[in-house]
Amino acid sequence: MSENLKISRSQVSVVLNKLVKENKLVRIESKPFCFISVEYLKEKGIPFKDSVYASLDDLLSNKEKKDFEKLVGMNHSLAQTVKQCKATISYPPNGLPMLLYGSTGTGKSLIAKLTYEWARNQGVISKNGQFVQVNCSEYANNPELLTANLFGHVKGAFTGAEKDNEGLIALANNGVLFLDEVHELKAECQEKLFLFMDQGIYHRVGDNEKWYKSNVRIVFATTEDPGKVLLKTLIRRIPMTIMIPNLEERGTQERIELLYYLFHQEEKRLNCQIKMSNKVYNVLLQSKMPGNIGQLKSSVQSCCINSLFDKMDDELVIHLNHLPQELLQQVYKSKKAVLDDDEYIFIDDLQSYYNGTKEIIQLNENLLESFRKYRDEHMTLSNFMKAEKNYVQKYFDNLIFRKKESSQIDYYNRGIQHIFDLIESRYGLKITNNETLAIASFLDEIHHEYHDLRSWFLKHEEECDDLYQLLQEEFFRATKVSLEICEYLKSYLEMDMYSIIVCVFIFYVYNDKKDSRLTQKAAVILAHGFSTASSIADAANRFLGQYIFDALDMPLYVDTNAMIEKLNLYLDHIGKVKELYLLVDMGSLEDIYKGLHIENANIGIINNVSTPIALEIGNGIRNHVEMEDLFKNTIDAFHVGLTYHLEKNKLKQPVILCSCASGLGTAQKLKLMLEQSFPDGINLDVKTLNYSELIELGKKNAVFEEYDVLCVLGTLDPNIEDIPFVGIEDLIIEDTFSDFNQYFKDYMDEDQLNQFDKNILHNFSLSNLMNTLIILNPIKLLEQVANALDVLQKYLQIRFSNRTCFGLYVHICCLIERLVVSRMGEYKPSENFLREHKDFVEYVQKAFTPVEDFYGVEIPTEEIIYIFNYVKNN
Ligand SMILES: Nc1ncnc2c1ncn2[C@@H]1O[C@H](COP(=O)(O)OP(=O)(O)OP(=O)(O)O)[C@@H](O)[C@H]1O
Numbered sequence: 001m002s003e004n005l006k007i008s009r010s011q012v013s014v015v016l017n018k019l020v021k022e023n024k025l026v027r028i029e030s031k032p033f034c035f036i037s038v039e040y041l042k043e044k045g046i047p048f049k050d051s052v053y054a055s056l057d058d059l060l061s062n063k064e065k066k067d068f069e070k071l072v073g074m075n076h077s078l079a080q081t082v083k084q085c086k087a088t089i090s091y092p093p094n095g096l097p098m099l100l101y102g103s104t105g106t107g108k109s110l111i112a113k114l115t116y117e118w119a120r121n122q123g124v125i126s127k128n129g130q131f132v133q134v135n136c137s138e139y140a141n142n143p144e145l146l147t148a149n150l151f152g153h154v155k156g157a158f159t160g161a162e163k164d165n166e167g168l169i170a171l172a173n174n175g176v177l178f179l180d181e182v183h184e185l186k187a188e189c190q191e192k193l194f195l196f197m198d199q200g201i202y203h204r205v206g207d208n209e210k211w212y213k214s215n216v217r218i219v220f221a222t223t224e225d226p227g228k229v230l231l232k233t234l235i236r237r238i239p240m241t242i243m244i245p246n247l248e249e250r251g252t253q254e255r256i257e258l259l260y261y262l263f264h265q266e267e268k269r270l271n272c273q274i275k276m277s278n279k280v281y282n283v284l285l286q287s288k289m290p291g292n293i294g295q296l297k298s299s300v301q302s303c304c305i306n307s308l309f310d311k312m313d314d315e316l317v318i319h320l321n322h323l324p325q326e327l328l329q330q331v332y333k334s335k336k337a338v339l340d341d342d343e344y345i346f347i348d349d350l351q352s353y354y355n356g357t358k359e360i361i362q363l364n365e366n367l368l369e370s371f372r373k374y375r376d377e378h379m380t381l382s383n384f385m386k387a388e389k390n391y392v393q394k395y396f397d398n399l400i401f402r403k404k405e406s407s408q409i410d411y412y413n414r415g416i417q418h419i420f421d422l423i424e425s426r427y428g429l430k431i432t433n434n435e436t437l438a439i440a441s442f443l444d445e446i447h448h449e450y451h452d453l454r455s456w457f458l459k460h461e462e463e464c465d466d467l468y469q470l471l472q473e474e475f476f477r478a479t480k481v482s483l484e485i486c487e488y489l490k491s492y493l494e495m496d497m498y499s500i501i502v503c504v505f506i507f508y509v510y511n512d513k514k515d516s517r518l519t520q521k522a523a524v525i526l527a528h529g530f531s532t533a534s535s536i537a538d539a540a541n542r543f544l545g546q547y548i549f550d551a552l553d554m555p556l557y558v559d560t561n562a563m564i565e566k567l568n569l570y571l572d573h574i575g576k577v578k579e580l581y582l583l584v585d586m587g588s589l590e591d592i593y594k595g596l597h598i599e600n601a602n603i604g605i606i607n608n609v610s611t612p613i614a615l616e617i618g619n620g621i622r623n624h625v626e627m628e629d630l631f632k633n634t635i636d637a638f639h640v641g642l643t644y645h646l647e648k649n650k651l652k653q654p655v656i657l658c659s660c661a662s663g664l665g666t667a668q669k670l671k672l673m674l675e676q677s678f679p680d681g682i683n684l685d686v687k688t689l690n691y692s693e694l695i696e697l698g699k700k701n702a703v704f705e706e707y708d709v710l711c712v713l714g715t716l717d718p719n720i721e722d723i724p725f726v727g728i729e730d731l732i733i734e735d736t737f738s739d740f741n742q743y744f745k746d747y748m749d750e751d752q753l754n755q756f757d758k759n760i761l762h763n764f765s766l767s768n769l770m771n772t773l774i775i776l777n778p779i780k781l782l783e784q785v786a787n788a789l790d791v792l793q794k795y796l797q798i799r800f801s802n803r804t805c806f807g808l809y810v811h812i813c814c815l816i817e818r819l820v821v822s823r824m825g826e827y828k829p830s831e832n833f834l835r836e837h838k839d840f841v842e843y844v845q846k847a848f849t850p851v852e853d854f855y856g857v858e859i860p861t862e863e864i865i866y867i868f869n870y871v872k873n874n
Contacts, residue, residue, distance in 0.1 A: 017273050020051050027052045067118035072258050077250040085115040088240045090124045095217040102244030105294025108221040116176040129175030132168050136184040143186035148205040157206025173214045182220040183229035197237050247292040251448030253354045260350040262300040276318035278343040287330050360445045361456050364500050366391045371467045392507040399441040412440035419488040457498045468499040471506045478510040523581040526552045540614035548618040560587040564595035571598050583609040589645035600652045606644040655685040655707040659694045661716040677759035679752040694718045710743040731760050765809040776817050785812045788847045795843040819857040
């Protein structure tokens with residue numbers, strides 16, 4: 001609507017809500033809000049009482065919120081509380097006594113009242129049963145009066161008892177008696193209460209003859225630790241103690257919902273719309289409130305009262321100066337800037353804040369979304385991992401950024417410090433203090449959003465499990481570490497670790513750089529004894545500061561076959577590796593090797609493993625020492641009793657695959673050009689493949705079985721899973737050339753890569769010229785032009801990009817041939833250009849003099865202008 005009217009959303013909101021106040025519209029608060037004209041409802045004969053309804057269904061059934069529906073948090077932080085209250089009050093036959101225990105202002109009285117309303121609405125207690133509330137602290141100095149008020153008294157029982165009084169217990173017959181601040185109940189009164197709780201009978205004060213009966217359900221409440229302040233005999237009679245959480249523990253979203261609820265009450269009461277400055281909103285949202293919801297409520301009311309004096313029209317605008325003193329003081333103490341801002345939040349808009357998808361759910365949604373793309377083959381594994389890692393990293397960064405202060409987070413933080421110390425010593429995985437804080441906040445989010453998280457998980461369980469399965473298969477190490485973290489967290493925090501949470505940790509722990517190196521190499525220690533292998537691996541990983549070794553502990557008396565079986569199981573788990581280092585304590589190395597199910601990998605096995613040997617090998621792995629050298633060095637260093645067995649023949653040879661949609665001929669030319677471009681001493685294999693075959697059979701083509709295909713080079717991307725594609729044009733564009741370069745990093749050093757780059761450019765230009773030049777020898781001409789351009793670059797003191805070089809090579813070579821053939825030279829020199837770019841013209845002429853002399857031509861000024869423009873766009 002705001003778009004159509006070309007006015008802001010908040011202006012529209014003001015007008016619509018004004019019409020609601022004037023009883024011209026009814027507001028439906030489902031998302032998005034909608035407004036229905038009162039006239040229309042009347043015309044259609046739809047009955048309605050209120051001006052605001054939670055949903056259309058509520059309007060049509062004319063439904064008001066009843067009992068627990070009025071409790072903010074009933075489906076979240078208070079879900080368990082509500083469940084316990086319902087079960088206790090309705091426990092057959094007459095309910096059970098219950099004790100609500102929580103700090104001041106947490107909502108104990110409200111919950112007691114709503115429990116009563118619920119029981120009445122459900123028919124658990126009869127319609128005539130009343131809710132009778134007694135605050136015991138009001139009688140702290142006069143316990144006799146409390147006893148008399150509770151149990152009733154007869155006329156003349158004490159001074160001032162001018163007539164009989166039946167007492168509150170009688171009044172609460174068939175209903176609920178709520179005894180607030182029960183720790184103030186004095187011993188004499190308690191005795192009488194015990195008898196009543198046990199047998200349902202009592203005497204009125206002043207009459208010890210007559211017994212009275214009443215059928216009452218009792219709800220107690222206290223702010224003090226029941227174990228410390230209540231008599232054991234009383235505690236024994238209360239089978240259910242229900243903890244009510246502090247405001248701090250209810251999560252941000254619920255606090256926003258409370259703010260909406262409390263302000264909305266004031267809007268109704270004052271019959272006007274309320275908005276508050278962003279600063280006020282933040283103070284109300286973040287300030288410490290020892291008085292909990294009670295304090296939040298009184299703060300909201302104070303704000304409204306204070307701002308009433310400044311009210312100009314139908315709107316109440318709340319600024320920092322309207323806040324109650326104690327909150328303002330917190331703002332000043334925090335030493336942050338306290339200027340108010342002019343961004344406002346309308347109370348109605350708060351709903352979208354707490355109704356919006358919670359961040360942790362959004363994160364999970366994003367993770368599954370990318371997983372689906374990967375599963376439906378719209379994404380490669382590495383891009384999928386990048387995307388997932390990015391989501392998780394952003395989420396955690398955000399948690400650190402929004403760092404909340406809460407005792408719960410402190411508690412988690414302290415606990416997990418210890419867990420991550422353990423993880424560091426086992427896997428060499430370093431987690432910084434900031435990161436543990438983010439993880440603590442993450443656990444806090446899980447705790448607060450537990451109910452939503454749980455229902456989300458149950459809805460997506462199968463997909464989450466599939467995602468987990470994939471990660472377990474592809475990223476064995478990250479999974480192993482994450483599983484261990486989750487195991488510790490589970491036993492420490494008694495939290496359910498759903499598979500999606502394990503996945504979040506896997507993405508968090510997964511380090512593409514470290515893991516890609518590690519996934520290429522696996523190192524495992526296998527030894528007999530309860531934890532011999534684990535101890536050696538732990539010690540070596542710790543000293544090396546990196547997770548290098550896995551460990552397989554074997555029972556003392558098992559033979560080589562059992563060892564092999566366990567190893568194969570492990571190998572199935574770790575997925576593809578290019579090098580496997582096996583450190584064993586005993587057994588025939590030949591036999592072990594023969595039994596292994598592993599293909600396409602170099603395998604090295606060494607015996608008599610000990611911590612120093614593991615350190616030596618681990619250090620070599622870390623520093624990329626070649627496998628054979630590493631084993632030789634280790635034997636040299638340790639001499640005694642060490643032997644090794646090496647199998648190198650199973651490694652696939654690397655190859656570059658040329659395949660062009662334009663035909664095999666182009667692919668063959670490409671192959672030749674590539675081979676000619678390799679610097680001296682580099683003999684990488686280049687193969688060609690028919691494009692249609694490549695598309696049709698994909699990964700099933702024999703070439704993938706036989707070779708390790710580094711990339712496909714061609715004209716059109718055949719989209720082969722996990723195999724990168726490089727387009728021909730990328731070879732001559734400097735930016736993308738570096739992408740191509742990366743596939744050769746393991747085979748060429750930096751100088752060779754630079755040479756390769758130059759050769760590619762030269763050979764591509766040449767191949768283009770071969771097809772274009774008719775008379776001149778392209779090889780010779782290109783060499784001369786390339787030299788001239790080198791000289792020109794020196795004169796100009798700039799370096800041309802590959803693309804500029806390529807363009808100029810081709811253009812100038814063709815120009816020279818044109819000049820040679822036509823020998824026209826009829827160009828008109830441009831005087832202006834000659835004047836303004838005297839230097840440039842001179843440089844070109846000087847650089848190209850050898851070429852001009854050789855072919856007997858003169859490059860015309862117009863062409864120099866062309867070169868000038870070309871270089872200008874370099
Ligand atoms: N979950 C909630 N949703 C809506 N309003 C709430 C909620 N919890 C508390 N309130 C409101 O906050 C105020 C304080 O709550 P209440 O008096 O029930 O707390 P209490 O724990 O009984 O406090 P005290 O121990 O000081 O008596 C009340 O006005 C109550 O209506």
